Amino acid sequence: MVIxxxxxxxxASIIGALPLGASNIAVINxxxxxxxxxxxxxAVTAGIAEVILSYYALHCNMVVKDFFxxxxxxxxxxxxxxxxVGSYLFFKKKKKESTAISKQKKTSKYITxxxxxxxxxxxxxxxxxxxxxxxxxxxxxxxxxxxxxLFLFFAGVYFGKLFTLYIYSRFSVAIKxxxxxxxxxxxxxxxxxLLLIGLVQAIKLSx
Numbered sequence: 001m002v003i004x005x006x007x008x009x010x011x012a013s014i015i016g017a018l019p020l021g022a023s024n025i026a027v028i029n030x031x032x033x034x035x036x037x038x039x040x041x042x043a044v045t046a047g048i049a050e051v052i053l054s055y056y057a058l059h060c061n062m063v064v065k066d067f068f069x070x071x072x073x074x075x076x077x078x079x080x081x082x083x084x085v086g087s088y089l090f091f092k093k094k095k096k097e098s099t100a101i102s103k104q105k106k107t108s109k110y111i112t113x114x115x116x117x118x119x120x121x122x123x124x125x126x127x128x129x130x131x132x133x134x135x136x137x138x139x140x141x142x143x144x145x146x147x148x149x150l151f152l153f154f155a156g157v158y159f160g161k162l163f164t165l166y167i168y169s170r171f172s173v174a175i176k177x178x179x180x181x182x183x184x185x186x187x188x189x190x191x192x193x194l195l196l197i198g199l200v201q202a203i204k205l206s207x
Contacts, residue, residue, distance in 0.1 A: 011156075049115075
């Protein structure tokens, strides 16, 4: 029965990691501009960050949700950040490969993966909602749950995130050889998605 929590952690993590986020974008860009091995380093620490966020969400379930609900200024900052990053990616022009690669090597991929994974408020909100759904379906999970249950669940969270980012990396390799200027295309598509997400959040705030 406890194995169910491992599967639950994997499924919940995959669902949360499927939408394009900062970690996903970093994995895609690194795979295309460098290689899958470098991208995997980002995935390794992004998975650790995912576990930390899910643990924190479980610890502060309702408190964190109420904080975001009652602090519109924070929601406004998130909207502005989404719109700004989206605009930057959409209007960004292609740079020379040598310049891009030389800049990427200055920052550890492990650090990049962890920072992008941990500084992600939407993921924190996702886990708060996910735990609400889990507990409403008689699969009670809390910090008072047996240690083996918590271990299996968070192990599932880690491997679910790792697996999803790995799939993104493999997909990037597949399309790299078929589409010219793929980095530019991905930047524009990602920029549009971020702008749309920011616009939807802005509309929600106005009501």
